[in-house]
Amino acid sequence: xxxxxxxxxxxxxxxxxxxxxxxxxxxxxxxxxxxxxxxxxxxxxxxxxxxxxxxxxxxxxxxxxxxxxxxxxxxxxxxxxxxxxxxxxxxxxxxxxxxxxxxxxxxxxxxxxxxxxxxxxxxxxxxxxxxxxxxxxxxxxxxxxxxxxxxxxxxxxxxxxxxxxxxxxxxxxxxxxxxxxxxxxxxxxxxxxxxxxxxxxxxxxxxxxxxxxxxxxxxxxxxxxxxxxxxxxxxxxxxxxxxxxxxxxxxxxxxxxxxxxxxxxxxxxxxxxxxxxxxxxxxxxxxxxxxxxxxxxxxxxxxxxxxxxxxxxxxxxxxxxxxxxxxxxxxxxxxxxxxxxxxxxxxxxxxxxxxxxxxxxxxxxxxxxxxxxxxxxxxxxxxxxxxxxxxxxxxxxxxxxxxxxxxxxxxxxxxxxxxxxxxxxxxxxxxxxxxxxxxxxxxxxxxxxxxxxxxxxxxxxxxxxxxxxxxxxxxxxxxxxxxxxxxxxxxxxxxxxxxxxxxxxxxxxxxxxxxxxxxxxxxxxxxxxxxxxxxxxxxxxxxxxxxxxxxxxxxx
Amino acid sequence: xxxxxxxxxxxxxxxxxxxxxxxxxxxxxxxxxxxxxxxxxxxxxxxxxxxxxxxxxxxxxxxxxxxxxxxxxxxxxxxxxxxxxxxxxxxxxxxxxxxxxxxxxxxxxxxxxxxxxxxxxxxxxxxxxxxxxxxxxxxxxxxxxxxxxxxxxxxxxxxxxxxxxxxxxxxxxxxxxxxxxxxxxxxxxxxxxxxxxxxxxxxxxxxxxxxxxxxxxxxxxxxxxxxxxxxxxxxxxxxxxxxxxxxxxxxxxxxxxxxxxxxxxxxxxxxxxxxxxxxxxxxxxxxxxxxxxxxxxxxxxxxxxxxxxxxxxxxxxxxxxxxxxxxxxxxxxxxxxxxxxxxxxxxxxxxxxxxxxxx
Numbered sequence: 001x002x003x004x005x006x007x008x009x010x011x012x013x014x015x016x017x018x019x020x021x022x023x024x025x026x027x028x029x030x031x032x033x034x035x036x037x038x039x040x041x042x043x044x045x046x047x048x049x050x051x052x053x054x055x056x057x058x059x060x061x062x063x064x065x066x067x068x069x070x071x072x073x074x075x076x077x078x079x080x081x082x083x084x085x086x087x088x089x090x091x092x093x094x095x096x097x098x099x100x101x102x103x104x105x106x107x108x109x110x111x112x113x114x115x116x117x118x119x120x121x122x123x124x125x126x127x128x129x130x131x132x133x134x135x136x137x138x139x140x141x142x143x144x145x146x147x148x149x150x151x152x153x154x155x156x157x158x159x160x161x162x163x164x165x166x167x168x169x170x171x172x173x174x175x176x177x178x179x180x181x182x183x184x185x186x187x188x189x190x191x192x193x194x195x196x197x198x199x200x201x202x203x204x205x206x207x208x209x210x211x212x213x214x215x216x217x218x219x220x221x222x223x224x225x226x227x228x229x230x231x232x233x234x235x236x237x238x239x240x241x242x243x244x245x246x247x248x249x250x251x252x253x254x255x256x257x258x259x260x261x262x263x264x265x266x267x268x269x270x271x272x273x274x275x276x277x278x279x280x281x282x283x284x285x286x287x288x289x290x291x292x293x294x295x296x297x298x299x300x301x302x303x304x305x306x307x308x309x310x311x312x313x314x315x316x317x318x319x320x321x322x323x324x325x326x327x328x329x330x331x332x333x334x335x336x337x338x339x340x341x342x343x344x345x346x347x348x349x350x351x352x353x354x355x356x357x358x359x360x361x362x363x364x365x366x367x368x369x370x371x372x373x374x375x376x377x378x379x380x381x382x383x384x385x386x387x388x389x390x391x392x393x394x395x396x397x398x399x400x401x402x403x404x405x406x407x408x409x410x411x412x413x414x415x416x417x418x419x420x421x422x423x424x425x426x427x428x429x430x431x432x433x434x435x436x437x438x439x440x441x442x443x444x445x446x447x448x449x450x451x452x453x454x455x456x457x458x459x460x461x462x463x464x465x466x467x468x469x470x471x472x473x474x475x476x477x478x479x480x481x482x483x484x485x486x487x488x489x490x491x492x493x494x495x496x497x498x499x500x501x502x503x504x505x506x507x508x509x510x511x512x513x514x515x516x517x518x519x520x521x522x523x524x525x526x527x528x529x530x531x532x533x534x535x536x537x538x539x540x541x542x543x544x545x546x547x548x549x550x551x552x553x554x555x556x
Numbered sequence: 557x558x559x560x561x562x563x564x565x566x567x568x569x570x571x572x573x574x575x576x577x578x579x580x581x582x583x584x585x586x587x588x589x590x591x592x593x594x595x596x597x598x599x600x601x602x603x604x605x606x607x608x609x610x611x612x613x614x615x616x617x618x619x620x621x622x623x624x625x626x627x628x629x630x631x632x633x634x635x636x637x638x639x640x641x642x643x644x645x646x647x648x649x650x651x652x653x654x655x656x657x658x659x660x661x662x663x664x665x666x667x668x669x670x671x672x673x674x675x676x677x678x679x680x681x682x683x684x685x686x687x688x689x690x691x692x693x694x695x696x697x698x699x700x701x702x703x704x705x706x707x708x709x710x711x712x713x714x715x716x717x718x719x720x721x722x723x724x725x726x727x728x729x730x731x732x733x734x735x736x737x738x739x740x741x742x743x744x745x746x747x748x749x750x751x752x753x754x755x756x757x758x759x760x761x762x763x764x765x766x767x768x769x770x771x772x773x774x775x776x777x778x779x780x781x782x783x784x785x786x787x788x789x790x791x792x793x794x795x796x797x798x799x800x801x802x803x804x805x806x807x808x809x810x811x812x813x814x815x816x817x818x819x820x821x822x823x824x825x826x827x828x829x830x831x832x833x834x835x836x837x838x839x840x841x842x843x844x845x846x847x848x849x850x851x852x853x854x855x856x857x858x859x860x861x862x863x864x865x866x867x868x869x870x871x872x873x874x875x876x877x878x879x880x881x882x883x884x885x886x887x888x889x890x891x892x893x894x895x896x897x898x899x900x901x902x903x904x905x906x907x908x909x910x911x912x913x914x915x
Contacts (some may be wrong), residue, residue, distance in 0.1 A: 053910075053911070053914075118795075118797045119797070120796055120797045120798065121792075121795040121796040121797035122797075142781065223915070224782060224915045225781050225782050225783060226781070226782070226915075227779075227782055227913050227914030227915050228914055228915055229914075229915050233915070237751070237910075237915075239652070240648065240649070240652055240751050240906075241648060241651055241652035241655065242903060243652065243656065323815075324794065324795070324817060325795065326794075326795035326796055326797075341622075341625075345625050345626075345629060346621070346625055347625060347628055347640065347641055347642045348642070348643070348644075351641075413656075413659070413660045414660075418660055418661060418662075420660045420662065421657060421660060421662035421664065503653065503657060503662065503664065504614070504616065504641075504643035504653065504664060504665075505614075505641075505664050515644070515645060516621075518645070518646065518752065518783075518784040518785050518788070519620075519621055519644070519784075519785040519787050519788055520783065520785065520787060520788035520790070520791035520792065521621060522791065
């Protein structure tokens with residue numbers, strides 16, 4: 001008992017820290033949204049819900065997110081089934097490409113697709129015109145469908161992961177029984193497999209919708225040129241001069257509610273999965289032969305991967321070495337000037353790369369440590385109310401980055417704690433935003449470590465902290481390092497919160513890329529984008545090493 | 557596809573050599589000219605020593621990125637030990653950042669220049685700018701001078717119409733702002749944003765005063781592509797994404813054309829606003845000596861000559877020579893720009909623009 005009491009302060013401090021991270025910005029957000037110089041008011045909400053332009057932004061965002069969810073399911077679900085259940089060739093390569101799409105910063109994808117599918121200068125549209133002699137473009141990326149398409153390309157992995165992981169756990173005997181009874185492949189898939197994975201599909205759909213709702217970079221690059229806003233870009237626009245943070249706060253609330261509602265829905269869906277077949281690992285799984293569909297299916301999958309990875313990365317690399325991205329890449333258009341400019345002349349590069357690395361390392365370290373501590377407390381039930389702790393650690397999922405940033409901005413631009421203008425405010429934003437990712441990973445890790453070993457050590461007289469240090473920590477190391485890497489990847493690509501919280505002295509790479517985009521500096525963006533991808537993939541390789549499996553989790 | 561002009565991507569070897577020689581001459585001239593140009597002898601030496609002690613100068617600027625970074629490197633070469641941090645963004649963005657920082661008690665910026673003359677009116681009223689007149693300012697043309705002795709124009713450019721000569725023959729290019737309303741340009745225009753670029757905010761107001769808001773309402777119906785910076789239409793036009801721009805900074809277009817990008821300049825016959833860009837030292841500048849050295853540098857004759865000859869800008873210094881292919885400022889039909897009015901109405905301009913154009 002005495003030993004537990006000595007450790008108690010550690011647990012309590014961790015818990016308090018978490019509450020402060022969450023409560024302060026959200027409290028300010030709520031307060032500012034209802035306050036004016038003349039006391040409490042609902043005027044900001046009235047404005048939000050009567051201004052037709054804001055209404056349109058809200059409606060556009062909902063439509064856009066719903067479509068992203070549908071397209072992501074249409075892409076991710078068949079792909080998950082194909083890699084988990086069939087004899088599709090090249091599964092390992094496909095999985096790596098899905099992983100690449102998963103970690104690609106969405107704003108880089110959007111930027112690349114401007115070069116691919118701008119209605120007139122886009123390379124694909126020019127090719128289309130040259131081949132067909134058509135006048136109209138094949139795709140106009142500056143449109144709502146264009147936006148949906150590009151966002152879906154980088155959110156379908158969420159659906160894929162849900163499907164592939166679920167299918168990997170379901171035995172194939174039911175499907176085989178149906179096949180023996182004479183059902184065709186399509187019929188088996190539709191009447192047997194589909195009902196079993198329906199909860200996973202719904203869940204993936206909701207995850208994709210959540211991603212779409214929270215994105216800032218893609219709509220800023222694709223929607224604003226076409227003259228329409230989404231909720232995130234509108235909130236950001238409220239910060240232009242003269243800034244109206246109270247409107248930003250009031251407009252944040254619908255977004256917050258939508259996310260919270262969707263997550264609740266997801267919980268409901270996942271909570272209902274009652275099929276006895278799910279969870280039976282070890283059962284036989286025989287791949288379904290695709291027969292004549294093998295190569296058409298492969299072609300479709302490769303086409304998707306070309307859209308998500310090959311073409312965008314290719315066009316980024318091309319722009320990085322071109323004087324003018326829209327011109328043919330002959331010798332006279334080939335240059336290293338973008339690289340020398342970005343790394344030798346552009347004075348923002350050095351600071352931004354250093355800030356990004358510094359924030360990435362500190363956030364990942366503190367975040368992973370905090371997540372590990374909290375997951376440990378929750379798993380071993382060390383504090384009364386440990387369930388609340390788990391809830392709080394996962395709660396930031398409902399807060400879109402822009403909304404979190406508005407809250408933090410309101411909380412930390414005034415005394416006593418003026419963090420605005422320092423890296424600290426970004427650090428706080430990142431730790432909060434990445435906590436759910438770190439916590440889930442740490443939680444899974446501790447679930448996998450049986451308490452028996454710890455109990456043995458306790459019996460032999462070791463204190464809780466010593467057990468943690470000498471028994472649990474070494475066992476959990478791989479999982480916690482993976483949590484570190486996940487957080488690190490999340491931080492270096494973060495744009496939606498940073499864009500509101502940065503100052504010229506605290507720019508990070510994503511913000512610099514956005515700055516460059518506003519001036520149309522395609523070459524420098526391509527160079528910084530490729531640099532960011534290299535940093536990301538180096539980290540992904542590290543995860544795989546420490547985790548012994550790939551980031552997406554499922555084995556085929 | 558469209559390779560006719562391919563050879564022009566890089567300039568010829570003699571041209572490059574000449575430019576390199578000019579740059580070297582400039583590099584040698586700057587440190588020699590500076591202390592003499594500002595204050596005689598010991599005081600200048602003191603300031604230089606003080607600036608070195610401060611070690612850096614932070615410059616918030618809407619200048620085209622390549623120009624701004626080139627100037628920063630030139631200053632660093634002439635003033636070893638003082639680093640220049642360039643923060644480039646749109647004038648309106650910068651202004652918002654500056655006020656937001658001021659409200660939070662953050663002092664980061666040393667030198668500010670802005671393409672929205674209204675900003676200076678407001679910043680002066682709030683006492684946020686230090687009084688500092690560059691040497692030789694009494695010889696500047698009146699448009700570049702400041703009666704309060706705070707913010708002098710260090711560069712100027714007209715807002716013009718860019719078009720892509722490979723897609724639009726010169727005979728068919730628009731000649732006036734009104735020509736942009738021709739139905740043939742529907743869906744083929746690009747415009748920068750007054751919520752980002754001070755020069756565009758100025759242009760929107762000036763043309764609204766001349767033709768009424770009806771002009772912008774009709775232009776919005778042409779469904780132009782919306783970008784942010786006044787430098788971006790140049791890239792959009794030369795890439796072929798949209799063949800004609802509603803706006804462009806003439807100096808940037810001039811430089812892009814010289815580099816071989818397919819972009820031509822129309823000086824609208826119905827007149828255009830001249831954007832005179834004032835520069836000032838912040839009253840609370842964290843590096844006050846380095847800031848003043850930098851301002852002196854911007855107004856020094858070698859730099860002003862460089863801006864005129866290489867960057868395509870109009871400058872206040874009376875003793876510079878312009879390239880022969882630039883029109884003389886006196887020959888352009890300029891529309892009046894009123895700083896007080898800009899300050900008074902910039903909120904209205906942004907609001908109306910967003911209402912008309914959607915974002």
